[in-house]
Amino acid sequence: MVDIGKGAGDAGSSDDLPLVVLESVNKHFGELHVLKDIDLSVNRGEVVVIIGPSGGGKSTLCRSINRLEPIDGGTIRIDGKKLPEEGRDLARLRADVGMVFQSFNLFAHKTILENVTLGPMKVRKVGKAEAEKHAMELLERVGIGTQAGKYPAQLSGGQQQRAAIARALAMRPKVMLFDEPTSALDPEMVKEVLDVMTDLAQEGMTMIVVTHEMGFARRAAQKVVFMADGQIVEESTPDEFFTNARTDRAKDFLSKILTH
Amino acid sequence: MNWDVLLDFSPFSKNWDAVLQSFWATIKLSLMTGILSLALGTLLVSMRVSPTPVLRAFGTFYVNTFRNTPLTLILLFASFGVGDTLGLNKVLNTYWLAVFGMSAYTAAFVCEALRSGINTVPLGQAEAARAIGLTFTQSLRMIILPQAFRSSVAPLGSVLIAMMKNTTVALVAGYVEMAAQMKQMFEEDGATLPIFLGFAVGFMVLTLPSGLLVSWLSKRLAVAR
Numbered sequence: 001m002v003d004i005g006k007g008a009g010d011a012g013s014s015d016d017l018p019l020v021v022l023e024s025v026n027k028h029f030g031e032l033h034v035l036k037d038i039d040l041s042v043n044r045g046e047v048v049v050i051i052g053p054s055g056g057g058k059s060t061l062c063r064s065i066n067r068l069e070p071i072d073g074g075t076i077r078i079d080g081k082k083l084p085e086e087g088r089d090l091a092r093l094r095a096d097v098g099m100v101f102q103s104f105n106l107f108a109h110k111t112i113l114e115n116v117t118l119g120p121m122k123v124r125k126v127g128k129a130e131a132e133k134h135a136m137e138l139l140e141r142v143g144i145g146t147q148a149g150k151y152p153a154q155l156s157g158g159q160q161q162r163a164a165i166a167r168a169l170a171m172r173p174k175v176m177l178f179d180e181p182t183s184a185l186d187p188e189m190v191k192e193v194l195d196v197m198t199d200l201a202q203e204g205m206t207m208i209v210v211t212h213e214m215g216f217a218r219r220a221a222q223k224v225v226f227m228a229d230g231q232i233v234e235e236s237t238p239d240e241f242f243t244n245a246r247t248d249r250a251k252d253f254l255s256k257i258l259t260h
Numbered sequence: 261m262n263w264d265v266l267l268d269f270s271p272f273s274k275n276w277d278a279v280l281q282s283f284w285a286t287i288k289l290s291l292m293t294g295i296l297s298l299a300l301g302t303l304l305v306s307m308r309v310s311p312t313p314v315l316r317a318f319g320t321f322y323v324n325t326f327r328n329t330p331l332t333l334i335l336l337f338a339s340f341g342v343g344d345t346l347g348l349n350k351v352l353n354t355y356w357l358a359v360f361g362m363s364a365y366t367a368a369f370v371c372e373a374l375r376s377g378i379n380t381v382p383l384g385q386a387e388a389a390r391a392i393g394l395t396f397t398q399s400l401r402m403i404i405l406p407q408a409f410r411s412s413v414a415p416l417g418s419v420l421i422a423m424m425k426n427t428t429v430a431l432v433a434g435y436v437e438m439a440a441q442m443k444q445m446f447e448e449d450g451a452t453l454p455i456f457l458g459f460a461v462g463f464m465v466l467t468l469p470s471g472l473l474v475s476w477l478s479k480r481l482a483v484a485r
Contacts, residue, residue: 068387086311088395095393105384109407109483118402119392153484164388171392 017080019044019175019206020065025074027060034060035071036230042175042223045204049217049238052227053253058210059102061227062179065208066097079174095123098168098176102183104160106152106167112139113148116167124171131170138166142196158189162196169200176200178209214257218242226250271449272458275441282441283462289358289437290424290466296363297423298416301370305408306400308371309378319371326368331429335361339433358430362423369419377412378404382485410481417474421467438462 018041027035034057042048050058063069065076067083067090076083078097084090106115116135120126126134139145142162144155152160161181168176178197182190194216201207201220211217217224217238224241226234226249234241234250245251272279307319326334338361343349349357381404389399409416428439442459449455 066391068391091390091393091395093393094391097391099388099391101384101388101391103382103384105382105388107385107388107403108382108485109410119394122398122402123393151484167388167392 018042019046019079020208021075021077022061022065023075023077025061025064025071025076027057027064027069027071027073034230035064038074038232040225040232040235042206042208044206046223047201047205047207047209047221048223048225049221050208050210050225050227051212051214051217051253052233056228057230058227059179062177062208062210065175065177066094066099068099091123095119095171096174098171098173100161100164100168100176100178100181102180104152104157104164104184106160106164108152111149111151112144112155112163115152115163116170119167119171135166135170138169139163142166143192156189157185158192161185161189161193165193165196165200175206175208178207178211180210180212182211182213212257214242226253228253267454268449268452269454269458271445271452271455274449275445278441278444279458282436282438285355285435286424286427286437286462287466289355289362289427289430289435292359293362293366293423293427294420296359297366297370300363300367301374302405304367304371305374305378306405308375309400309404311396323368323371326365327372329365331362331365331426332432334365335429335433337361338364343433354433354435358427358433358435361433362426362430366419366423366426369422370416373412373415373419374405374408376415377408377410380411381407407483410483413474413478413481417471417478421470421474424467424470425463 020040020042022038022040025035025038026033036057038057038061040048040061050061052058060069064071065078067076078093081093084093106112107118110118113132113135116138117128117131120131120134121128136145136148139148142165144159144162144166147155147159147163152163155163165181181197182193185193190213194213197207197209197216198220209216209221221238224234224236224238225232226241226245226247228249234245234247236246241250242254245254304319304322307315308323310316310319335358338357339354342360343352343354343357352360385403385407386399389403390396394402427437430437431440431443438459442455445455
């Protein structure tokens with residue numbers, strides 16, 4: 001079993017406190033109120049799936065957790081620490097928060113191995129040999145060890161996304177954010193990425209996943225958050241949500257996606 | 261009409277040393293200007309895309325000023341303003357005054373060529389770089405600029421080839437390169453076709469291979485996406 005690391009800077013933090021806490025978070029895009037008084041807390045080792053209709057603010061919420069989207073009001077705490085403004089402190093925090101994007105966003109001019117080792121070497125100041133060893137373990141683990149020397153454009157979408165997951169894991173993050181990680185993939189490649197994510201969840205990684213994959217939500221999540229129109233409409237266990245949704249909005253959404 | 265004079269190649273053999281010297285002077289000026297303007301242009305483009313408004317404003321101001329001022333004016337100012345009036349001609353000879361004037365001007369174009377290259381790098385890669393904890397400077401240096409350089413090889417090449425030809429303006433700053441040498445030979449031996457053709461070919465010897473090198477490099481270095 002490869003050590004995925006549960007955070008480099010865990011010393012001194014209390015294990016019973018939630019790892020990620022959002023309190024009355026608000027965000028506007030001009031006139032549009034995209035996040036309305038969001039309260040959410042994610043415990044250590046918990047897998048939270050955020051689902052809901054497009055334009056409901058799911059991605060914005062996910063991106064605000066490592067401040068790729070700055071918020072207008074409220075607070076976001078990660079491991080007890082308030083999210084810093086721009087600058088070195090923010091960069092340090094981002095190193096502890098892994099992020100996987102819909103469009104992979106691998107560095108196109110670097111090989112897969114270089115993509116994975118860059119962060120550890122330049123941000124964590126890990127030596128090259130050690131970074132490459134850890135990177136190869138991670139690449140083997142996500143099933144693309146043989147592709148290490150290739151460039152991103154030479155890989156399939158599914159392979160690229162698995163490389164992107166390895167790149168995020170290489171930082172030994174405390175929490176992983178997934179922003180629609182399978183939405184840009186051909187159908188036959190969705191499974192290979194979801195399998196990697198399911199493994200990760202079973203190993204106890206804290207994960208916040210924006211997705212339309214209901215199967216993954218049922219299988220791997222402890223909590224489902226249903227978002228619509230910038231608000232958290234419903235928050236419950238997957239079982240309860242999929243079999244017995246409380247709100248009409250959620251029932252309506254489920255009826256549309258589950259009946260075909 | 262005296263056709264003999266118009267086809268007389270003898271001025272070249274007579275002034276061969278001076279011609280070679282001027283050829284070398286053009287190369288020296290082009291090389292140093294190329295290096296300095298690439299460095300300054302990179303610095304300027306870093307300012308233009310930086311998150312700090314003051315730096316962005318300065319970068320924009322610089323580019324707008326130098327890109328929209330004729331090179332002749334800049335070189336005259338370098339020679340007379342900086343050289344004579346400020347008295348810097350005691351420490352800087354005409355070569356360095358020309359280099360600085362040319363570099364200040366060319367850097368504005370290098371900056372804009374690079375900025376077009378930066379625009380070809382998907383925004384997502386900058387986000388991914390920030391997401392793994394790289395600072396702005398690190399992501400610019402390691403992720404954005406290397407790809408921007410590769411995709412702007414062709415426009416950068418055009419800027420540098422234009423710069424080589426622009427070195428001819430350095431004669432107004434008192435620097436003797438090929439155009440100054442040609443002018444002198446025109447004055448001494450009459451403006452003949454061979455003198456003109458000789459210097460024109462002299463420039464093509466520099467610019468044509470540069471153009472070929474640029475096309476080869478831009479294919480070689482293209483980033484597959």
